[in-house]
Amino acid sequence: MRVRLSTPLHAPPEWVAAQLQSTAVFRHITAPLVRFTRPGGAPWPSHWSPGDLLLQMWLLGLLPLGSQTVRISIEPAAQDGAWPTLRDNGEGTLMRRWDHRITLQPMLDGRTLYTDDIDVVARYLPWLMTPLSAAFAQLFYRHRQRRWRQLAARHAADPIADPLHTQRAFDHLLAAFASDAGAPPATRWRWLEAAHVLGQTTLSLHWRSHSAMLRYALQLRDLREAGGQVLRLALVPLGHALARLPIGNTGRARVSALAPMGPQPHIKRLIDGAMAAARLQLVPFLQKTGDSA
Numbered sequence: 001m002r003v004r005l006s007t008p009l010h011a012p013p014e015w016v017a018a019q020l021q022s023t024a025v026f027r028h029i030t031a032p033l034v035r036f037t038r039p040g041g042a043p044w045p046s047h048w049s050p051g052d053l054l055l056q057m058w059l060l061g062l063l064p065l066g067s068q069t070v071r072i073s074i075e076p077a078a079q080d081g082a083w084p085t086l087r088d089n090g091e092g093t094l095m096r097r098w099d100h101r102i103t104l105q106p107m108l109d110g111r112t113l114y115t116d117d118i119d120v121v122a123r124y125l126p127w128l129m130t131p132l133s134a135a136f137a138q139l140f141y142r143h144r145q146r147r148w149r150q151l152a153a154r155h156a157a158d159p160i161a162d163p164l165h166t167q168r169a170f171d172h173l174l175a176a177f178a179s180d181a182g183a184p185p186a187t188r189w190r191w192l193e194a195a196h197v198l199g200q201t202t203l204s205l206h207w208r209s210h211s212a213m214l215r216y217a218l219q220l221r222d223l224r225e226a227g228g229q230v231l232r233l234a235l236v237p238l239g240h241a242l243a244r245l246p247i248g249n250t251g252r253a254r255v256s257a258l259a260p261m262g263p264q265p266h267i268k269r270l271i272d273g274a275m276a277a278a279r280l281q282l283v284p285f286l287q288k289t290g291d292s293a
Contacts (some may be wrong), residue, residue, distance in 0.1 A: 001134040004268040006250045007145040008113040011152040013104045013112045019151070020102065022085055024167030024204075029147040031203035032240040033140060034060040036068075046073050046168065057092070061207065061237040066093025075101070085282055095133065113150060116141045168278035170199045173270065174212060185220060189252070192216065194270035196251035203240045209251060210236060217253075228253020 019025045023044045027036060034056040038044060038196055045053070050072050057065035068090055075085040083104040090098045098120055105113040109137045118137050122129030154252035177191035192213050199205025235257060239245050248261040255261070 001120055001129050003118045003120070003134055004115065004139065005141050005145060006109060006113055007149060009112045009114050009148055009152040010156045011112060013106050014109055015155060016104055016112045016114060016148075017083065017122045017151070022158060022167070023048060024202075025151070026201055029151065030140075031147075032061060032237055033143045034059060034065070035207070039067070043171075050074065053099070060208060060241070061203065068092035068095070068098070092123075092179040094123055094129075095120060096123040096126070105267045110150075113240075114144065114145065161229065165275065166198065166202065167205070169271070169274035170195055170205050170208075170275050172206050172274040173198065174208070174268075176274075177212070187215050188216070190266060193250040193252065194267045194274070197248060197267055198274070200245055200247065200249070200251075203236065204209075204247075206240070207233065207236050225253045234255055 026048070027044075030036060036055045037058065039054055039056055049069075053070045053072070055068050055070060057068050061063055069092060071089045071091075073087045073089065075087055077084045083106075086102040088098070088100040089136065090100070099118065101117040103115045103117070105115070107113055118141065120130060120133045120137055122133045123252065144245055173191050173195040177188055177195070178189065180188055192209065196206070196209035196213065199209050210229050214229035214233065217223075217229055232253075234249060246256075246258055246260045249257070249259060250261060250264075250267070251257060
């Protein structure tokens with residue numbers, strides 16, 4: 001059963017194509033309705049590339065929906081100067097076929113017409129579950145396109161903003177925490193606090209920051225902190241769904257989970273350093289015909 005949805009984005013196709021390559025942007029636009037994770041906590045690649053990637057799906061970050069294989073390929077453009085089609089011909093625990101194509105079409109006013117074209121077939125009871133899956137696809141891709149419009153509007157207002165850059169900076173902070181294993185706990189907690197402050201407005205990063213805090217608290221056998229992190233993990237999806245986030249909060253059990261906090265110099269220094277370290281060049285694989293590789 002086929003679902004096709006289009007929406008104009010206030011951004012040029014070059015910008016949209018660059019964002020499509022980012023797994024961080026994918027997690028941003030699918031949240032908080034569906035959360036994707038890697039099996040066993042495996043790290044995410046920074047970019048999509050042709051081939052298969054196994055993921056786990058969670059409705060609202062809580063209800064498991066089973067595994068999903070994302071199978072990326074690029075279909076050539078129909079004519080010179082046009083953009084190729086990004087295809088995910090995937091399958092999963094619940095879906096025999098989830099064939100998703102994304103096309104970009106330049107508009108005369110500089111915007112991009114963004115189209116999702118999805119063909120779904122359920123794995124079980126297809127006579128019943130395929131129409132229900134198509135209805136869910138309508139909801140899911142309308143949500144995704146709304147998130148795309150918000151992302152493009154933010155880009156129009158602030159072209160410097162880049163979710164991929166934030167994702168890399170967040171990963172840098174967690175890597176620094178891991179490599180600083182010999183430091184005292186007070187020092188190591190600062191890396192996690194900085195990661196929480198940086199990633200708080202993105203559901204997937206927010207969740208990862210509290211998950212890392214919970215693991216470290218258990219490693220230290222700090223039951224009070226561990227209990228506080230379990231509570232905060234439960235509150236993360238609710239906070240994003242209601243858009244009620246205590247900005248600047250360090251995420252620790254010793255501070256109120258609902259209290260915004262002003263910038264702290266030591267955390268700001270760590271975040272600034274991570275953002276500087278994350279300035280890497282995006283290597284494109286989705287280019288319009290006629291462009292050099």
